[in-house]
Amino acid sequence: MTGYGKAVLQLPTKKVTIEIKSLNSKNLDLNVRIPSYYKEKELAVRKKLASSLVRGKVDFSIYVEMTADETSxxxxxxxxxxxxxxxxxxxxxxxxxxxxxxxxxxxxxxxxxxEREELDENEWDLINENIDIAIKEIVQYRVDEAASLEIDFKERITNINTYLEEVKALDNDRVENVKTRLKKAIDDLKVDTDENRFEQELIYYLEKLDINEEKVRLANHLDYFLQTLASEDSNGKKLGFIVQEMGREINTTGSKANYAPMQKAVIQMKNELEQIKEQILNVL
Incomplete structure (x- = not known):
């Protein structure tokens, strides 16, 4: 939601500069600075900005520079x-x-x-038109930035999906590695074991390390993220919720991995997800 819009209006006795700046924020945080003789219009300006910009830390300013020879x-x-x-x-x-x-x-x-200057309604109508121009500029700025963000999101989702496929490919090796390590640990103890009981305990242990559900849910979240990204509705908060769910599945996979090659893939997924999190607040 970062953006910038500006409009300049030259009146007979003054130059009016309108600026709108926007930064990332979960909600709309609006700061309006206008000269005292326009204060009665502040509420209308706030409503206009809120309906057009929706979210973000927004700074709106009207600067007036007197250009006439006479001064008040x-x-x-x-x-x-x-x-x-x-x-x-x-x-x-x-x-x-x-x-x-x-x-x-x-x-x-x-x-x-x-001498206190009274509000001229005709003058304000011209200023209001230029406020609309500045709003259009900042909205277009946001649209252009959104296009580049969409490309970046799709690329990072593709990368996460690639690492997820790597996790799937490593899963069989991981299970065999766990079995081997447990068997070696038992052999090192040099005690007699009941093979049937050992198999039962091994199955119970492997069930606790099973990540099939996490892999399926993460794949579904990745698809749902792309579907939501492609929708025409304002969906920034929804994308944020999906990212939270993706992070939950990735973290669970990492905690269950117990296998260095798989944990490396999980770290790569986390890195890509963090990059998405940094930018997700920039989506309306």
């Missing part, structure tokens, strides 16, 4: 003169130090007055 800020001459006289009497400066006194006086309360 004026100097209160009478107040400033009084400040200068009071300062001169307080610190006993000579009359030729009025420049320094003026610097001090101009920073005092009420030295400057600003």
């Amino acid at each position: 800020t004026t100097v209160n001459k009478t107040v400033v003169k009084q400040y200068i006289e009071q300062l001169r009497n307080t610190i006993l400066l000579a009359s030729n130090d009025d420049v320094e006194l003026l610097k001090m006086a101009i920073r005092m309360p009420d030295a400057l007055s600003t």
Whole structure:
């Protein structure tokens, strides 16, 4: 959900710049900064952004730069003169130090007055049109990024599927390896064993290490991820849930593997899944 949109509007007396920035987030976290004389429109702006952007940490800003020769800020001459006289009497400066006194006086309360600008509805209509332009830009930015993410997701799902096939191919060798190690451990003890009882215990042990269910469920999750990715609905949270289930099956397979070559394949699957997790929050 990272993105950026910008629109610039030149009005007769001012230049208005509209910026929208978005970062990853599970929910919509909206921060709006606009001049005080547009504050009454803030709620409408928030609704517009929420309906268009859905999720993400969104910063929306309207910057106004005055371009007219006249300014709405004026100097209160009478107040400033009084400040200068009071300062001169307080610190006993000579009359030729009025420049320094003026610097001090101009920073005092009420030295400057600003005429409050009222909201012009016609002006706001133009600004609102440019807000729509900025929103279209950030939405297009997200669409372009989503296209590259889709390619990346498909590639990593394919890689996980490849490692899953490797796990399946190693499963028979793993079982034989477990049997051999257990048999060797018994032989090293140099005690007589009941072969039937040993076989029963071995079967029980191997059942605890069986990963057939995990392999089937993981394969189903991989297919379901691709199906959901291809749907037209907003499905970022759903993809996140599927990724959690994939991680659960991969972790269980790793804990049951008990065989170094298989554990290496599991680590590779985990690596690919972590890459997906980092980007999944960027999907609406």
